[in-house]
Amino acid sequence: xxxxxxxxxxxxxxxxxxxxxxxxxxxxxxxxxxxxxxxxxxxxxxxxxxxxxxxxxxxxxxxxxxxxxxxxxxxxxxxxxxxxxxxxxxxxxxxxxxxxxxxxxxxxxxxxxxxxxxxxxxxxxxx
Amino acid sequence: xxxxxxxxxxxxxxxxxxxxxxxxxxxxxxxxxxxxxxxxxxxxxxxxxxxxxxxxxxxxxxxxxxxxxxxxxxxxxxxxxxxxxxxxxxxxxxxxxxxxxxxxxxxxxxxxxxxxxxxxxxxxxxxxxxxxxxxxxxxxxxxxxxxxxxxxxx
Numbered sequence: 613x614x615x616x617x618x619x620x621x622x623x624x625x626x627x628x629x630x631x632x633x634x635x636x637x638x639x640x641x642x643x644x645x646x647x648x649x650x651x652x653x654x655x656x657x658x659x660x661x662x663x664x665x666x667x668x669x670x671x672x673x674x675x676x677x678x679x680x681x682x683x684x685x686x687x688x689x690x691x692x693x694x695x696x697x698x699x700x701x702x703x704x705x706x707x708x709x710x711x712x713x714x715x716x717x718x719x720x721x722x723x724x725x726x727x728x729x730x731x732x733x734x735x736x737x738x739x
Numbered sequence: 740x741x742x743x744x745x746x747x748x749x750x751x752x753x754x755x756x757x758x759x760x761x762x763x764x765x766x767x768x769x770x771x772x773x774x775x776x777x778x779x780x781x782x783x784x785x786x787x788x789x790x791x792x793x794x795x796x797x798x799x800x801x802x803x804x805x806x807x808x809x810x811x812x813x814x815x816x817x818x819x820x821x822x823x824x825x826x827x828x829x830x831x832x833x834x835x836x837x838x839x840x841x842x843x844x845x846x847x848x849x850x851x852x853x854x855x856x857x858x859x860x861x862x863x864x865x866x867x868x869x870x871x872x873x874x875x876x877x878x879x880x881x882x883x884x885x886x887x888x889x890x891x892x893x
Contacts, residue, residue: 716836
């Protein structure tokens with residue numbers, strides 16, 4: 613299983629990537645939405661993308677919209693990772709095609725629980 | 740705190756600790772005794788704008804030791820292995836999350852801007868105001884984190 617972590621923060625890519633590796637994912641990284649689209653084109657095995665909302669060049673919302681509009685990756689699970697905590701922002705992301713969302717700050721267990729809801733991690737996490 | 744006033748020092752300490760305790764295992768309390776600003780306190784300074792009907796700017800700065808402690812905890816690596824970009828990234832990402840907490844506490848329906856490390860000439864201006872009007876937060880390990888929430892344009 614391959615997962616793509618899309619975040620302009622190296623620290624966040626490492627933190628999220630560490631949890632995903634623990635769950636058995638091979639982790640790819642991108643610093644913004646545009647770079648993530650390019651990664652998806654060359655890595656057809658990616659089944660999950662963890663996407664930050666606030667990024668330069670192409671933000672997470674624009675990335676989700678572009679991925680779903682293109683129709684090239686219908687099986688790709690998209691999880692927004694965001695500080696945008698208002699329900700309106702969450703609804704906007706889900707309406708655009710995101711499958712789940714995680715609010716920053718988060719713990720590893722919260723991430724695992726969200727992935728379990730998508731069938732990508734064991735129920736109750738690994739810890 | 741009502742939604743129209745800016746957060747008081749104790750509220751800021753709680754909001755910042757929500758972030759730092761979850762992500763780094765470090766908590767902060769407002770340091771009411773903090774008086775004299777020193778160059779040590781603003782080794783790195785990051786800003787984040789929240790543009791909109793009520794535009795705000797959130798500023799966060801810390802000493803080299805403070806940045807290293809936060810960066811080390813966030814990256815889960817020894818402080819001596821952190822390079823400059825990692826220290827900058829840590830401060831910016833913690834500011835991003837703290838700004839999200841502040842925005843939520845104020846009930847603002849406005850998107851966060853991107854965090855950035857301040858460079859001259861903005862740095863000198865921001866440092867001067869932050870040292871005068873900011874709130875010093877202090878961890879049990881005595882690391883200082885200076886935070887300043889201001890109406891944009893001020």
